[in-house]
Every structure is written in structure tokens, then in C-alpha cells.
Amino acid sequence: MTQYAMVIDLKKCVGCGACALACKTENNTALRHAGQAHNFADFQHETSGKFPKTKYMTRPVLCNHCSNAPCVKACPVTPKAMFKTKDGITMHNDERCIGCRACQEACPYSKMDVKIGETSVISYTGDEGAPHDPFFTNKTEVIPGCTSSGAELAGKTDMPPHRTKYDHPDYKDVRRSNITEKCIFCEHRVKKGQEPYCVASCPARARIFGDISDPNSEVAQLVKKYKGTVLKPEKGTKPNVFYIRSYNAR
């Protein structure tokens, strides 16, 4: 059985932010609002030691596509809106989702209310009828009659204006209100033979995607060679996002 996985090579990663921004352009996620981050990809940072022996590292985070996914277990609808595909992607079906947010609550890598500096794999798209992104429904013109507004711009383009359009039977390129959303390993790309967009966009080539159930795959080899680690192993979620090597040389 295929099990898609991602390896993040921290030695190569420079914490630049390109992956997370590229993801926002691919998946049209909204700006942070109403206590939700809407970042399918994000970063955590750690500083340790005292000057001048300070150590600092960045860790990119995303949905771990757990083999033992609490979000799937928690999903109350039948058939489940949050489910595992045959390839091991933790998938979300927008239509079946009822916006109960049980998945968000169950996920050890998510938060219901995300404060500045915190990350959350799962976000909630807002109550029924909430705009995808209030930034682009605002009609204010900072110089009246002379400059544009979010609403005017979206009206002349799309919502959001840089919306990347794609088709997938489970999820939409822009999700409706009152559902949860998260990283889906860009299955709309993967099934067309393309890498997830964060992988394709990483200037450090620090992200490697593949089938970890195949011992000859690059991801399996890297995890084995460098003894890949996962986040919160004690939760027993069996993540499929692995971290290898050290961010620092000292």
C-alpha cells in the first residue's frame, strides 16, 4: 500500500518562508482572521543557549498525514469528511464537512484559536456565509476616488484575485464557509504527476516527497539513513512528515 510521506531536511532548510507562501498562492488560503491562521504550511522557531553561544533553528510544519489520525477518528459524519485515501493522504471532503471542528480539536498539531506565534494544521473557514477573505470584501478606498479597494479588485478579478484554479472531487480550490481545511498534500497535483507545491517551490530543496512504504524510495532511504524524527511521537499518531539532520553546524 502506498503511503505518501514528506521528509524535511533541516540542514538544507534556511527557514526562508518560500514553501508557506507558495502554498498560499497554490491553495488560495485566506489571510489570518477570526482566530484562524489558514496556513497549510507554517514554521516554528527555537532559540536556545546564551549569547554568544546562541542556537537558533526553524522547523517547517504542515499536516503530518498521520497513519493513526485523530482527526479522522473524531470526524462524526458518515461517510467521514476527514478520511484516509488509499495512498495515505489525510483527505478532507468539503461537501460532507459540517464544520463541527471536531477534527481541529482532536488534532494534536492544531489549535482552535490560533494566537500570533502559534501554528495550526487545521483551520476553520468561518461561520456560514462568512466571506472567504474579508480583506477582499472591504470597500474602503484610502484615497477616495483615486485608489482601489479589496472589493473592487476582487470584483474585477477573482476571490482572491490571484486565485489558482484547480479541480478535485473532495476539495475546492477556494473552500466555502463553515468547514475545516488543511494541507491535502496537493493531491490535485500529485495525481497529475507533480510534486506538492511546497516541495516544488523550496529553493533549498529541503522537502522530499514520496512513498515511504517503498523501502527504495528516497523518502524511505533518507528516514532510515538519518533516523528521521516526527513531531509529538508520544501522541501515537504515526506522522508521515519526517525531519532529518540538524539545522545548525555547531
Next chain:
Amino acid sequence: MKIKRRDFLKLSAATGLAAAAFKGSTLNALADAYRPGIGGEKPGYWVASTCQGCTTWCPAEVFVQDGRAVKVRGNRHSKQNEGVLCPRGHLSLQQVYDPDRIKTPMKRTNPVKGRGVDPKFVPISWDEAYNTIADKMMELRKNNESEKYALMRGRYTYMRDILYEVTTKVFGSPNSISHSSMCAEAEKFGVFYTEGKWEYRDYDLDNAKYILIWGCDPVASNRMVPAAIKRLGNAIERATVAAVDPRLTTSAAKAQEWVPLNPGTDAAVAGAIAHVMLTEGIWHKEFVGDFKDGKNLFKAGVTVDEAAFAEKESHGLVKWWNLALKDMTPKKAAEIAAVDADQLVRIARGMAKAAPNVCVWMGPGCCMQPRGAYNSMAVHALSALTGGVDNVGGSLQGSKNPTNKVPKYDKHMDEVAKKKTKLKKIDQRGYLNLPALGGGKSGGGVSTNNCATGMLAKDPYDIKMVVGYMNNFVFSNNGTDKWEKAMEAVPFTVHLTTVASEFSMYSDIVLPCRTNLFERIGFVKTKANRHATCTLLQSTIEPVFTVINEETDYPWHIGQKLKERGFPNLADCLTDIFKDPETGKAPTSAAELTEYALKYYTSPFWDGKKDVGGDKIKGWDEMKRRGMWNSDAYKYKSQWGGKFSTVTKKFEFYSETLKKALTGHAEKHKVDVDKVMEAAGYTARGELAFVPHYEPPKQNGDPKQFPLIFIDYKSRLNREGRSQNCPWYYEFKHVDPGDVGEQDTVRLNPIDGKALGLKDGDKVKISSIGGSIECVARLWEGVKPGTVSKSFGQGHWAVGRTASKVFGKEARGGNNNTIIPWDLERLSGSNARNGGHAMVKIEKV
């Protein structure tokens, strides 16, 4: 709503109701019924263009769906970024689709100018805008004061010639003012006065065995960001990386060595590394040469006889030793810079062991300060001591980039223009106290920040009209108070820009322009990773509003309007000199001028007339499709063997080239070089002025009152100074090490924070002799005690809804340039924006 639903679910579970009874569940395929109907990406196409988010100038591609720009990536043909960009490329989508884009020409109706004063802009027609501007220009011509027109350039393409140079000169003004000295002229100074090129370097990271990064963070900014990002991880595996910087950058965090020196003491640290290499006899002899009898005479404190040493590719090593190095022991440097002496010895030995594959990557941080010129020379000299200069794994010059040059146009300059363009420029370059020795000449380089001085003093004369394009000098020059006063006093200002900014608020007419990467048309020349590159900026989408190419459309329309008013020279010049290189047809519209000029400049790459090396491109259509040309790889040691462009043709440790330039400047003013050094604010006298040496950093502000040294740095999300209206900028601001998302952060070491009674998240006021700003404190161990650091960018009071708290009135965060007092590095003309001359105090508010 969500709470209600959750409550209901608990209830439904208890009562056995199927949750699936809720909406939307009935029409779906079964969850595990396998994956039919994945349509994937909807149709679209990639168009080649160029990212100008930093000075890497990455060849890029834009993905277009339904006429909209939706994604960005590197140009697949690029031998620098290899198809992948840094975060800035992706962030740029929020610039082209900025809700605060100007959608119409507008004019000021409130004649009162000042910070926070509402200009009361109203929309006007393009015709009214051009007519008004042309009338003002004709008035200057009529009054015989065309020199009082100044063009101020910000982010440009190489089509700049048309607006910056040709328009200004044909009209009759000497004042085409670039922004170059805000960027890194002090950095170029060090390279020019050692190896003879007024240029940035290229770096051969793939082959470097030791990488010494100094005063910049190549994976965050500087000039080959994606290439550096790709290589740093492998470099710390394969080579030794040392980062010299008072702040813990990403490179410093990842490197084997971090040298957190005191800001501005760079020449002491570089001098000590050189001292170790010389006393231990481990300099690279193939480049530098050796003692004639093979016995090393370099002993701490001991003067050496010049005749005892035979140099090869370099000049003046022993003079340098005698004048500046013999006493600069690691111990002494450690005292000056507050660093670890043993670490300097270790670095010197490590570099020597890796020689000549040593890459010294010198950035603006070490030299863009009032006494920074010699720091850049000192740091760059290390690349020669290790033989890494122009060598495998070292710092390189660039391959040829053979675009066409601006065609001859002097016949279109009338007598007035010929006379007026010879007048002194408003930036006072070449005055006694401002040598600005660009290219080896007194007044050879620009001094952008000193325009404000000239304008306020009306010296050499007053300025009556300013045209600024893609610039924001009121915000982006250190000493904003001075610029605000200078711009208030200009009777008529035009701003060509994409969104309003502080500069617009002092303008009388503002014209909406095309955004680079997506809409703007032009080309740029760049180099990285051993390849020179020419890359096109193309219009990838139809702009949402009517906007212009400021470098071509604007001069065309102004030319027509001036012609209607009896001054045909500009219009005639443009039609005369920019003909279609394929058909010979003269342009009849702004769009044709743009296209023909672009074809003219880039034709050597695609017209097949001459082999220029590198990529072979067949014709204009292919050039547009590919969007770029790569040169062949740079040939190592091109300058070795006496081919450096210095006076001696060697790499100069003792700079005869600088001696000539300084002497020339002194003679022009009928003084001696010591007097020049005094006027330029330097402490060196005599021969010391001609070698890299340590100068105590100048401090603006009494340390008793302002006890902390302020360090400015550039965010990896800064698209130069103009991404602060992008919400993603704030969302991901924490990718700058030590920073926090959604806020403007000043970082202090916890020791200083505790002494001031501060904790994370406290609102603070930072004050200097220049002014004060407010932001948020973070206590972080990546900051050297005694220093504070904050990234440039925020603090806009008039850039849109996201960048400003109240547009036109109140800033979000604080502008570093308000607290970095107005000052210059006078030998190069640079803005003094780095290096810790700004002394500050921090108080909780």
C-alpha cells in the same frame, strides 16, 4: 453557529442520530471510492519575466489563468535560481493585487505640504496630468532654469536610460539622481580601490571550501538569494562557514563560526585575521608572493623592509603591514570588537588551510556607515590574502553582458541643454566634504541622501521640480526629518508609482504605474553563480487599471506635450534613436517606443549577428518566450597576471588607485589629502588613508544619553521597501530570526532588556538624536548585549491600509530611518544606514 452545531452533535450522538444527515452529505462518492475526477490545475500558461523584489533580479515566470497572475516561480532556463525563487517571488502577488493600487492619475488640491497633511488628492485625466507637467517644464525652460528640474530614480529597469538620462539631459538638467548610494556604494568602494571594479562581486559557492560571510545574510538578502539558499546547507556539510555579524542571522545560526563583533569595528577584525595569516606565514603565496629569502619577517609590532618581499598579483602588502597590520593582533581586535581572539586565529588558520578556495562574501553591513569605506577594503583584502579573489571557490567578477548601449542623442540637446547639463548636481557630489569617489573620480558617484542637503541649502541652486519614480526618498533615506523638510519646499513634484507612499504625499501629481514582474516592461542585467544574465520584464497580464511604463510611456507622452508647446527635442529624439532594429520603423506610440527600445537593447542576444557566447537564441519571439539569456560561465583568474583595473594592474593592499583619487580630489579643492580626510569625517592622516585600516566607528548621539547601538537590517520578506502593504509580510515576519509575526519588533539581549525592565511584547519608544519611533520589544539571545536590532520596512504612515495604521496620518510600527540620524559615508557618497552609528535609548511606553 459553530457552537450550536457542536452542541447539536453531542446531542445527536447521544440520541443515535446520524450526523451524516446534515447538508451536503448525500451527493458524495463514498470516501474510499477511488479518486475519479481529479481535474488538477485548470488551464493556464507561464510567462517569463523578472522578479525585482531584491537586487538578485531573478529571472522568473508567472502562471496566468483567466488573464490573472496566480503563481510565480523561477525561470527554468536560469543558471542562478534554476526555476525556484525565494519567498519574495510568491509574496509579490499581493503587490500586483494590492487593494490600494492607484487607479487613476491624481492631483493635489491642498497646496500645503507636510507630514500628516492631507493633500486632498482628486482624480484627473491623463491628458490634464501630462499637460500640467509639460507646462511646468516649459516654464522652467522659459525662465532659463531647466537645471532646477530633478529626476529621482528608485527601482529601475535598464530602460532607465530613456527617462533617467535622455529625458533629463535633452530637457537640460544635470540632475538625474539615482538611489545607488542608498544601497551599497561603500561596498563597491572597497572592491574598486583594491581590485579596480566599481561593482558587486559574484561568488563561486559550489567550489568554496571556506565561506566567510561578512555583514550580510546571503540566504535572506544581497545578490543571489535563491542560489545561496540552495547551497548553504551543502556548504555547512562540505566546507566551513563563518559569519561575521553582530546579529544572529540565518547564515550565522547555521554556520560553524559566528563572530558577533561590535558594529563598525570590522576593519579591526579583518585586520587581525590578516595579521594572523601574515605572522604565521600562511598567506596564499601564489597570489601574494613571498619574502625573497623565504624567511617570514612578519612579527607582531615589527616594521618590515619593503624590499625584502617580492609580490606577484598584489601590490603593497608590506606597506599595509607596516601602516595598519603589525599592531592589529587578535588580542587588540578582540578588545576593540568585543570578540573572542582565539576564534579569529582559528578562522585565519581555517581560511589559510582552505586557500585558495576561499569565498569572502562582503555585504553592506560592514561598510554603510560614516567611516565604513576602509572596512570594505579590509574585508575584501582577505579574499586576496587567501588567493580566493577571482579564483575557484572565491569572489568573482562578472562575465560580459553585451546589451546595446544608449544610442547617441547629443544632437538633440540644444545649447541650453548642453550648457545646463554641465552644472553642478544637487547632491553636491565632489564638494570638499563629499569626495564621492565613484569610479576613481572626485564626484564620480551619486550621494542620494545629500540631495536633501542641497535642496534645503539651495546649494548649488534651488530645485523647483522633482519627478520621482518607483522611489520613496522621504522614507527610505536615513534622516527622514530632513527629507520631509526638503520635499515640503519643492514647488512641484510628480510621483510615478504603483501605490501611494510617503513621497506621494509631497507630490502635486501622482501617476499610476506598472508593477514589476507582472506588468512593467523592460530588462535588467545581473550576474550570479558564475553566469551573467540578461532577463526581460514582460507584461504577463492585462493590468486591472490603466497604468504606464514610467521609463518609456511617460517620456513619450511628455515629449509629445513639450512638442505641442514648442519644444520638440525630446519627442524627436525618442523617435530618432529608438527604431525597430528589425524593420527600421520609427515609433509612433508609447507602446512602440517601449517595444523598439527593448528590442534595440537586447538584440545582441537574439539577432544572430554576432556570437556573444552563452545561450543561443533565435529571434525576438524566442527571446520573449524564454525571457532571458545566460552567459557562459565566468573564467577564473581573468584578472590575474596583471589585468586588474587598478593603477598598478595588481590587487592593491596599498591603494595607488585611492591615492590618485584622493589626491585628485584634494588638488581640485587646493588642499592636501589630510584636509580631505578631515572634511570627510575620517581620522586617518598621511599614508594610512591609502590602506585598509581600522577607524573608530562614529557615534551619533552621546552614549550616556543614548547607551545602545542600533542595528538596521533587511527582512527576507522586504521587496526592497515596498512589501509592507502585503498582509503576508506580517503573517510570516517571524521567518526573520528573532522576529515575531504581525508586529514591528526591536530585539534586545535579555541582559539589556532586564536592565530596562522590559519583557517580551512590551510597547517601547526608541529615541536617537534623529527622532523617535514606537514598536514592540523582544528579548532574544541572538542579539549582542549593548546593541539592539530591528528590520527596515515598517513605519509607513502613507502606504495603504495594511502598511499604515491610519493612512496619511499614523504609521504602523516605526521607520528605522527616522532614528538613524541623517549622515553619509563621504568617500563613496553612501547613505550611512548600517554599522551602528545610531545611538539610541529605549523606554517602555
